[in-house]
Amino acid sequence: MTTTIEAATAPKRAAKRPEHGPGSxxxxxxxRFPLLPALVFTFIVTQLPFxxxxxxxxxxxxxxxxxxxxxxxxxxxxxVFTDSQFRQVTLNTVVLTVGSVLIAVALGLLLALMxxxxxxxxxxxxxxxxxxxxxxxxxxxxxxxxTLLDPTYGLVNFVLKPFGAGHTDWISSFxxxxxxxxxxxxxxxxxxxxxxxxxxxxxDDVLEAAGVDGASNFxxxxxxxxxxxxxFIELGIVLGTIYLINVFDQIYMMTQGGPGIAxxxxxxxIYQRAFLGFDVGQSAAMGVVVAILTTIVSTFALxxxxxxxxxxxxxx
Amino acid sequence: MSTSTTTPAGPSAAATDSEPRPRKSSTGHxxxxxxxxxxxxxxxxxxxxxxxxxxxxxxxxxxSPPKLFFAPTLDQFKEVLSAGAAPALLNSLFATVVSTIxxxxxxxxxxxxxxxxxxxxxxxxxxxxxxxxMLPVVAAIVPIYVVxxxxxxxxxxxxxxxxxxxxxxxxxxxMMRSFFLEVPGALLEAASIDGASIGRTMREVVLPxxxxxxxxxxxxxxxxAWNEFFIAVNLTAAQAGxxxxxxxxxxxxxxxxxxxxxxxxxxxALPVVIAGWVAQNKLVQGLSFGAVK
Numbered sequence: 314m315t316t317t318i319e320a321a322t323a324p325k326r327a328a329k330r331p332e333h334g335p336g337s338x339x340x341x342x343x344x345r346f347p348l349l350p351a352l353v354f355t356f357i358v359t360q361l362p363f364x365x366x367x368x369x370x371x372x373x374x375x376x377x378x379x380x381x382x383x384x385x386x387x388x389x390x391x392x393v394f395t396d397s398q399f400r401q402v403t404l405n406t407v408v409l410t411v412g413s414v415l416i417a418v419a420l421g422l423l424l425a426l427m428x429x430x431x432x433x434x435x436x437x438x439x440x441x442x443x444x445x446x447x448x449x450x451x452x453x454x455x456x457x458x459x460t461l462l463d464p465t466y467g468l469v470n471f472v473l474k475p476f477g478a479g480h481t482d483w484i485s486s487f488x489x490x491x492x493x494x495x496x497x498x499x500x501x502x503x504x505x506x507x508x509x510x511x512x513x514x515x516x517d518d519v520l521e522a523a524g525v526d527g528a529s530n531f532x533x534x535x536x537x538x539x540x541x542x543x544x545f546i547e548l549g550i551v552l553g554t555i556y557l558i559n560v561f562d563q564i565y566m567m568t569q570g571g572p573g574i575a576x577x578x579x580x581x582x583i584y585q586r587a588f589l590g591f592d593v594g595q596s597a598a599m600g601v602v603v604a605i606l607t608t609i610v611s612t613f614a615l616x617x618x619x620x621x622x623x624x625x626x627x628x629x
Numbered sequence: 630m631s632t633s634t635t636t637p638a639g640p641s642a643a644a645t646d647s648e649p650r651p652r653k654s655s656t657g658h659x660x661x662x663x664x665x666x667x668x669x670x671x672x673x674x675x676x677x678x679x680x681x682x683x684x685x686x687x688x689x690x691x692x693s694p695p696k697l698f699f700a701p702t703l704d705q706f707k708e709v710l711s712a713g714a715a716p717a718l719l720n721s722l723f724a725t726v727v728s729t730i731x732x733x734x735x736x737x738x739x740x741x742x743x744x745x746x747x748x749x750x751x752x753x754x755x756x757x758x759x760x761x762x763m764l765p766v767v768a769a770i771v772p773i774y775v776v777x778x779x780x781x782x783x784x785x786x787x788x789x790x791x792x793x794x795x796x797x798x799x800x801x802x803x804m805m806r807s808f809f810l811e812v813p814g815a816l817l818e819a820a821s822i823d824g825a826s827i828g829r830t831m832r833e834v835v836l837p838x839x840x841x842x843x844x845x846x847x848x849x850x851x852x853x854a855w856n857e858f859f860i861a862v863n864l865t866a867a868q869a870g871x872x873x874x875x876x877x878x879x880x881x882x883x884x885x886x887x888x889x890x891x892x893x894x895x896x897x898a899l900p901v902v903i904a905g906w907v908a909q910n911k912l913v914q915g916l917s918f919g920a921v922k
Contacts, residue, residue, distance in 0.1 A: 343827075344748045347738030351798060352754065354735060358795035359761040365772035424668065432662035438669035440906055444676050447905035449856045451873040452894035455880065456679050460887050466691050468678060498675065506913045510921045545921070552917060559765050562858045566877070580767040580859075587771050588863060600768030611763035615756060618920045 363604065369597035376591035389598035398574055399582070399599065406558065406578040409489060413496045413560075414553040418546060420497070421504025428505070429512045446502035454566035457495040458484060488568040488576035495563045500556075504549045511545030512538070544617075551614035558607055579603045679898075682891035690887035705892035712883065714896060717875030720786055724871060725854040728793035732801045732850050733843065735794070740805030745812065745835065746827070755806070758799040759918055766796075770863055777864055786869040792860050797850040800915060804849065807919030808842030809835070848908035849915030855901045872897045 370389055374382040393399055428439055445453070461468050464482040473479050483491040515538065523533045561580045564570055570577030570585065577585070583603065587596035682690050684701040743751045773792070774783075782788045812835055820830045836843075858873040865874055879893050905912065913921050 341749065344742060344746055346742075348742035348748055348754065351735040351739035351802060352757075355758065355761055355795060355798055358791060359764065359769070362769035362772040362776070363764060365775075366768055369771060427661070427665050427668065430661065432658065432665055434662075434666065438665050440909065441669040441673035443905065443909055443912065444673055444902060446912070447852065447902045448676060448898045449858075449873055449876075449894075449901060451856075451858050451876050452679075452897045453675075455876065455890055455894055456675055459885055459890060460678055460682055460690075461675055463887075466693055466695065466887070468675070468695060471693070471695055498672070502672075503912070503916060506909075507917065507921060510913050548917060548920065555763055556916075559767065561767070562873070565858075565862070580765060583767045584770075584859075584863075587774075593771055593775075597771055600765070600771065603765050604768040607763055607765050608760075611760065614763065615759060618759070618918060619752075619756075 366597045366600050366604075369593050370601050372594045372597075374593040376593060385594065389594045390602070392595065393598050393602060401574055402577045402579055402582040405489060405574070405576065409493060409496070409560065409578055410554055410557045413493050413500060413557050414550055416493070416497045417500040417504045417553060418508075418549050420501045421506075421549065422508050422542075422546070424501065424505040425508035425512055428509055442505060443502040445498050446500070448499065450499065450562035451566055453499055454495050454563040457491065457498070457563075458567045462491055462494075484568060485572060488572065492560075492563050492567055492576055495567065496557065496560060500553060504553065507549045507552075508542060508545050511542045515541050547617055551610070551617055554610055555607070555614055558603075558610065676898075676902075679891045680895055682888055683895045685888045685891075687886055687888045690891070705888045706896070708889055709879070709893045709896060712879060714872075714875060714879075714893065717870055717872050718896070720789075720865075720869055721855055721871040723786055724789040724793055725851050728790045728797065728854050729847050729850040731790065731794040732797045733847060736798055736801035736805050736846070737843070739802050740809055741831070741835075743802065744806045744809035745817065755803070758802050761795075762799045762918075766859055770860070774863060783864055784866045784868045784870075786865075788864055789861060789869065789871065792864070793854045793857060796857065796860075797853055800853070800918060801846050801850060803918040804846045804911075804915055805839070805842060807914065807922065808839045808846075811842075812838045845908055845911035845914070848904050849911065851904050852901050852908070855904075 371384060371386055372382055373385045373389070424442060428435060428442070432438075448456075460466070462470075462483040464470060464480060467483075469483070470479045470481060473481070481487070483494075519537060520533060523537060528536070558578075559580050560578060561584065564576060564578060564581045565584075568576040570581045574582065579599070580603070583596050583599045586592050586599065590596075678695075681697070683705055684703070685696070685699050686702055686704065689696050689699040742748050743754055748754065777783050777788055816834050816838070817830065820834045825833070856873070857871075861871045861874045862877065865871065870878065876890075876893055876897055880890055883889060908915075
């Protein structure tokens with residue numbers, strides 16, 4: 314809205330100084346100038362390496378065998394797609410990402426509903442709830458691996474003992490679940506904050522009118538709150554997916570992707586190939602495949618962010 | 630709290646309730662309040678446990694059932710610091726602060742050029758910035774490593790500064806843009822009628838309005854840079870290792886001793902927890918690229 318008003322007033326402003334009017338070359342460059350440093354920097358640091366990755370992916374190149382480097386075309390990709398480990402790891406990535414995101418969103422929704430009502434000390438409870446999100450992931454993963462999930466001295470088994478599950482070795486028996494616990498613990502607060510922002514942006518008068526009309530709390534929740542929250546939940550899902558596809562710290566600290574590749578996801582597997590196997594060509598090809606998969610997800614994300622939240626630059 | 634009698638929604642309860650929804654018994658309120666507190670404490674408990682364990686002797690950390698009361702000690706913190714935590718903390722501090730300053734220097738003008746005085750293809754520019762965040766780092770780390778290795782910048786703190794700047798810049802541009810868009814158009818109009826230059830308009834009209842936004846953006850960048858591990862573990866070693874890298878090395882050399890590693894983890898997490906508590910109202914805005922306020 315605001316931009317359309319500005320756009321309408323712009324010609325009037327320009328009329329005073331026609332030599333710098335919008336659309337003129339001088340004006341265009343004076344507008345572009347503040348943007349250029351950030352744009353050029355970002356392009357060089359984030360885009361060029363990726364272009365180089367594509368180039369590497371067409372080569373056979375192992376860092377520990379100097380002189381082995383040569384052009385092989387698409388054969389790295391052929392190997393990636395016939396690699397059964399790669400398929401397993403891709404599946405792990407999907408399970409880990411989708412599982413963590415959905416559980417975190419569900420818990421986050423419950424916590425947000427809880428925090429959306431007034432009670433004594435609400436601010437303190439909110440601060441307690443967001444803290445897991447702030448803990449350095451490496452430190453949090455370490456905490457889960459040791460003091461929380463240790464089979465003998467861990468808090469989780471201590472709590473589960475009365476229920477007859479007190480001796481589970483989570484890290485070796487359920488590595489993917491263990492990693493997921495640590496991730497969900499850290500990401501639930503983010504989902505909660507996002508959905509809470511949604512709840513608090515509900516127009517009060519609509520809720521009030523529904524209450525006056527005699528709608529039950531549950532009816533209000535189902536008919537008004539849930540539709541209003543939909544875009545916030547969707548945004549939580551896409552943002553969570555983008556961040557969690559790339560999870561690395563928890564896997565590195567808790568399981569090292571093991572046992573075997575049972576808890577490896579794509580970033581961890583590529584890391585192993587590149588920095589422990591020194592196989593540049595293969596890991597580059599996998600990197601390209603992951604980037605394509607992420608791009609598909611993020612296209613949805615971008616569309617969502619642009620469409621439902623920043624509709625106001627349609628005129629730009 | 631003590632008056633948990635089962636009175637139906639009294640006028641006093643209705644008066645203190647800011648919620649527009651009627652018909653809630655005060656008992657219900659008390660129970661929900663207690664449940665909320667319990668849930669909050671359960672979520673927070675692992676953090677509390679980490680801090681408590683950090684003050685234990687190892688013998689107190691390995692007990693079943695776990696000990697809640699013990700004679701506190703600073704021994705573990707002393708050991709962590711003598712094992713080289715200080716240089717790692719300084720490295721993290723340097724990489725975090727310098728990259729955040731660079732991010733702000735680059736992002737503020739850029740955000741201005743995609744909000745108040747927009748360039749021709751604003752939408753494409755914004756799309757470009759955000760899409761770089763969605764490209765997995767792992768897909769670019771090999772060439773980055775090769776180049777950094779070629780110019781002998783492995784294990785150099787400036788390498789991290791450059792990469793962290795690139796990592797946070799898109800978020801900062803989006804966040805700062807959302808703050809710039811909050812500047813009232815009337816103020817800008819008035820400044821332009823007065824014939825103020827762009828520089829003066831920025832300094833005297835825009836910056837005072839967006840300065841809380843700059844602080845929030847900086848805090849978000851600090852949190853991300855401090856917690857970053859993947860780039861640091863691949864591109865640093867003994868010289869430029871940051872706190873997360875130190876943590877890994879520490880448990881590798883010292884073994885998994887609960888109290889000691891909790892002390893190390895507490896030191897690692899503390900600065901960002903404080904920054905996050907300060908910035909908690911802006912966390913969502915940062916992580917959703919300014920989409921949600």
